[in-house]
Amino acid sequence: MIPDTEQKGSVGDYIDDVPPDSVVVIDSDGTLDATVWGDLLTTVAKKRKVGGTVINGVCRDSSKSLELDYPIFSLGNIMRTGKGRLQVDKYETGKTGLF
DSSP states (O other): OEEOOSOOSOTTGGGGGOOTTOEEEEEEEEEEEEESOOHHHHHHHHHTTOOEEEEEEEESOHHHHHHHTOOEEOSEEOOOOOTTTEEOOOOOOSOOOOO
16 A cells, blocks of 8 residues: 555455455555555455455454454554545455465
């Protein structure tokens, strides 16, 4: 994720490209004042059978992930949206390995 300086699409447009059983890893450079994951992404990810989400940053709407039993690992939880603040720089699918 990078600062939102030009509209490139929704912050969650990539979710339709995530294969089942994958883990979404988001690096928002440790941003603590704007979220990159919320209940809509959680709901879609759960429906698509995504394995979980790891965020170098914060998420919001954590009650939805608890309700759906969807695992999210993040630096915290805050309700300030990333819309208009953060945007996707790039994403890759099919990468595997340990980090």
